[in-house]
Amino acid sequence: MTTKLGHLAEMADGHRSPEVEFLLTQGHERHFKIGEHLITEGETTDYFYDILDGTVALARNGRDGRRQILSFMSARQFLGAASTPNYPNLATALTQVTAISYPRSALEKALATTPGFASEFRVVLTRILESAHDHVYTIGQRSAVERVASFLLYLRANQARFSPDGPREKSNHVELPMTRLDIADFLGLTIETVSRAFSSLKKSEVISFKDSHSCDILNIDRVRNLGGRDDFTDNRGSSYD
Amino acid sequence: MTTKLGHLAEMADGHRSPEVEFLLTQGHERHFKIGEHLITEGETTDYFYDILDGTVALARNGRDGRRQILSFMSARQFLGAASTPNYPNLATALTQVTAISYPRSALEKALATTPGFASEFRVVLTRILESAHDHVYTIGQRSAVERVASFLLYLRANQARFSPDGPREKSNHVELPMTRLDIADFLGLTIETVSRAFSSLKKSEVISFKDSHSCDILNIDRVRNLGGRDDFTDNRGSSYD
DNA sequence: CGTAGTTTTGAGGCTTATCAACAGCCGTGG
DNA sequence: CCACGGCTGTTGATAAGCCTCAAAACTACG
Numbered sequence: 001m002t003t004k005l006g007h008l009a010e011m012a013d014g015h016r017s018p019e020v021e022f023l024l025t026q027g028h029e030r031h032f033k034i035g036e037h038l039i040t041e042g043e044t045t046d047y048f049y050d051i052l053d054g055t056v057a058l059a060r061n062g063r064d065g066r067r068q069i070l071s072f073m074s075a076r077q078f079l080g081a082a083s084t085p086n087y088p089n090l091a092t093a094l095t096q097v098t099a100i101s102y103p104r105s106a107l108e109k110a111l112a113t114t115p116g117f118a119s120e121f122r123v124v125l126t127r128i129l130e131s132a133h134d135h136v137y138t139i140g141q142r143s144a145v146e147r148v149a150s151f152l153l154y155l156r157a158n159q160a161r162f163s164p165d166g167p168r169e170k171s172n173h174v175e176l177p178m179t180r181l182d183i184a185d186f187l188g189l190t191i192e193t194v195s196r197a198f199s200s201l202k203k204s205e206v207i208s209f210k211d212s213h214s215c216d217i218l219n220i221d222r223v224r225n226l227g228g229r230d231d232f233t234d235n236r237g238s239s240y241d
Numbered sequence: 242m243t244t245k246l247g248h249l250a251e252m253a254d255g256h257r258s259p260e261v262e263f264l265l266t267q268g269h270e271r272h273f274k275i276g277e278h279l280i281t282e283g284e285t286t287d288y289f290y291d292i293l294d295g296t297v298a299l300a301r302n303g304r305d306g307r308r309q310i311l312s313f314m315s316a317r318q319f320l321g322a323a324s325t326p327n328y329p330n331l332a333t334a335l336t337q338v339t340a341i342s343y344p345r346s347a348l349e350k351a352l353a354t355t356p357g358f359a360s361e362f363r364v365v366l367t368r369i370l371e372s373a374h375d376h377v378y379t380i381g382q383r384s385a386v387e388r389v390a391s392f393l394l395y396l397r398a399n400q401a402r403f404s405p406d407g408p409r410e411k412s413n414h415v416e417l418p419m420t421r422l423d424i425a426d427f428l429g430l431t432i433e434t435v436s437r438a439f440s441s442l443k444k445s446e447v448i449s450f451k452d453s454h455s456c457d458i459l460n461i462d463r464v465r466n467l468g469g470r471d472d473f474t475d476n477r478g479s480s481y482d
Numbered sequence: 483c484g485t486a487g488t489t490t491t492g493a494g495g496c497t498t499a500t501c502a503a504c505a506g507c508c509g510t511g512g
Numbered sequence: 513c514c515a516c517g518g519c520t521g522t523t524g525a526t527a528a529g530c531c532t533c534a535a536a537a538c539t540a541c542g
Contacts, residue, residue, distance in 0.1 A: 126324040132373035140429030188381030
């Protein structure tokens with residue numbers, strides 16, 4: 001078996017062009033230890049990443065210590081969309097992370113010359129936007145327990161969709177590689193509130209923990225009722241289901 | 242002077258191709274009255290819009306009556322990014338709205354054949370994503386008064402950037418074409434809390450109202466301090482400044 | 483001038499944040 | 513081996529901020 005090529009290479013597969021070939025040659029596998037930054041705030045947007053393995057938190061920091069995590073990203077997700085010459089956000093490895101870095105210039109050239117590739121890329125970008133909209137709804141409208149339930153569905157969907165070996169069936173086991181603080185900063189809550197929400201879900205036997213970073217969903221309907229897109233006829237194939 | 246062509250036509254200007262020309266011929270000017278929907282929940286994504294005039298609210302509705310407004314859109318903004326065959330959201334005219342509708346198929350073809358056009362479009366999409374991230378930060382981390390201050394900066398920046406006749410200087414006068422309920426649903430608050438936040442800002446002489454939908458910023462530094470991206474060295478040219 | 487809709491203001495209650503203590507887990511070092 | 517400190521997570525008590533309910537003020541419009 002050859003070395004892993006990542007999702008970008010996979011996407012490029014149907015859309016060969018010299019510029020895409022060149023882009024792929026420019027990819028370099030990089031490894032990050034827990035706590036290391038893939039991207040720092042203010043850094044130039046010269047590189048972007050295709051994550052192969054591990055989990056990354058993309059966060060925005062306020063100077064007064066406030067922090068909002070914008071997304072958790074894992075295998076087969078792209079990190080580094082930007083319209084400006086400097087990144088406004090911070091990307092931190094929550095686990096050991098393997099990612100391929102590509103020079104943005106090579107990406108831009110590949111996109112500018114290979115329309116089919118650009119189209120796929122645009123779809124990915126649109127999905128990221130839709131996920132951000134889900135996030136806005138969750139934070140803006142849902143209560144603490146609902147947010148936590150919603151978060152479990154988010155992780156579950158992502159673990160299925162962005163599994164290292166490609167999409168697979170959703171399982172009722174959810175890994176939480178992040179700390180309670182990370183979860184709190186993602187959901188706009190405090191660690192205590194997150195902890196209490198988990199406890200409450202445990203007590204009502206909706207979920208159970210093997211340890212604090214590994215959770216089983218015992219009653220998926222109940223979780224969906226709380227955090228799911230009960231909002232719609234949920235056939236849009238997007239997140240949180 | 243010719244009829245208005247919209248932002249899309251403007252963007253296409255440097256990137257002529259038969260498919261772009263065709264796309265432009267497919268645009269139809271449409272008018273919407275207050276309360277009319279440009280897009281309804283679940284509707285097929287066959288059309289997308291280039292707004293010429295007026296203000297539109299893009300919202301997601303929960304079945305229990307909860308509603309989250311995802312963005313307010315006005316002249317020179319695009320409505321209708323979607324990765325799926327059905328729109329998950331609802332777009333409602335808050336004022337009289339004039340917009341050009343384009344068939345998505347023609348847009349896709351133009352994007353697929355005209356890389357320069359596709360690149361500009363991708364930048365626009367990325368900006369929308371960054372704006373959604375700002376929104377997540379605001380709702381997740383800021384207090385009620387801060388959210389309202391942030392909202393004023395958001396409107397102010399949008400009114401400058403998306404003025405019908407192209408970008409202009411920011412003014413300290415802000416029009417609020419939406420109701421308090423719309424503002425509340427955008428910020429994840431209630432109408433009462435929004436109203437109280439405005440009152441508080443009035444009392445401290447940070448802003449003043451001509452009437453309830455027209456506001457002057459008296460102390461922009463104070464507003465920036467509360468709601469602005471004091472968070473960063475604010476040179477990323479994005480929203481909320 | 484009266485009615486309907488929106489906005490503001492007030493009083494009280496609930497959810498979540500804050501502050502604080504404690505429990506569990508691990509690596510280090512005695 | 514156990515003792516220790518540091519870190520993360522849980523639980524409890526209290527307080528703050530926002531929501532809910534209610535009513536009054538203002539606006540628009542017939």
